[in-house]
Amino acid sequence: xxxxxxxxxxxxxxxxxxxxxxxxxxxxxxxxxxxxxxxxxxxxxxxxxxxxxxxxxxxxxxxxxxxxxxxxxxxxxxxxxxxxxxxxxxxxxxxxxxxxxxxxxxxxxxxxxxxxxxxxxxxxxxxxxxxxxxxxxxxxxxxxxxxxxxxxxxxxxxxxxxxxxxxxx
Numbered sequence: 630x631x632x633x634x635x636x637x638x639x640x641x642x643x644x645x646x647x648x649x650x651x652x653x654x655x656x657x658x659x660x661x662x663x664x665x666x667x668x669x670x671x672x673x674x675x676x677x678x679x680x681x682x683x684x685x686x687x688x689x690x691x692x693x694x695x696x697x698x699x700x701x702x703x704x705x706x707x708x709x710x711x712x713x714x715x716x717x718x719x720x721x722x723x724x725x726x727x728x729x730x731x732x733x734x735x736x737x738x739x740x741x742x743x744x745x746x747x748x749x750x751x752x753x754x755x756x757x758x759x760x761x762x763x764x765x766x767x768x769x770x771x772x773x774x775x776x777x778x779x780x781x782x783x784x785x786x787x788x789x790x791x792x793x794x795x796x797x798x
Contacts, residue, residue, distance in 0.1 A: 762786040 766782050 757792050761790070
């Protein structure tokens with residue numbers, strides 16, 4: 630085998646020295662660099678996992694906050710619609726009440742006008758009677774050319790008018 634190794638150009642003592650050197654370098658690197666690098670990589674892996682967990686938690690909290698906002702908006706919309714509906718009902722009731730009040734006022738004004746017309750009519754008839762009685766007494770005085778008892782004649786004329794068509798019946 631020595632000839633085969635020599636034919637290949639391998640120097641056995643140099644190969645063994647290189648294997649020992651490589652093994653020593655490997656052991657030395659394992660204790661000096663490999664463990665700290667693995668520790669650093671594990672720490673980085675842990676930080677990345679924590680960041681991902683924090684991101685998941687933040688995403689879940691954001692989704693919950695969004696759901697809360699939507700629920701609050703729905704409640705606010707419903708409350709707004711209820712307020713608008715209530716205001717519309719109040720406006721409709723106010724309109725109905727205003728119409729009713731206007732109708733009552735109109736009826737009241739119409740009734741007052743009727744009463745005033747009736748009073749004016751009665752006053753006009755009374756004035757007409759007084760004037761007619763005065764004219765009748767004056768005419769009778771002129772006819773008989775003498776002064777009559779005005780009070781007695783006024784009473785007779787009033788009785789006659791009450792029985793006539795000027796009595797307002």
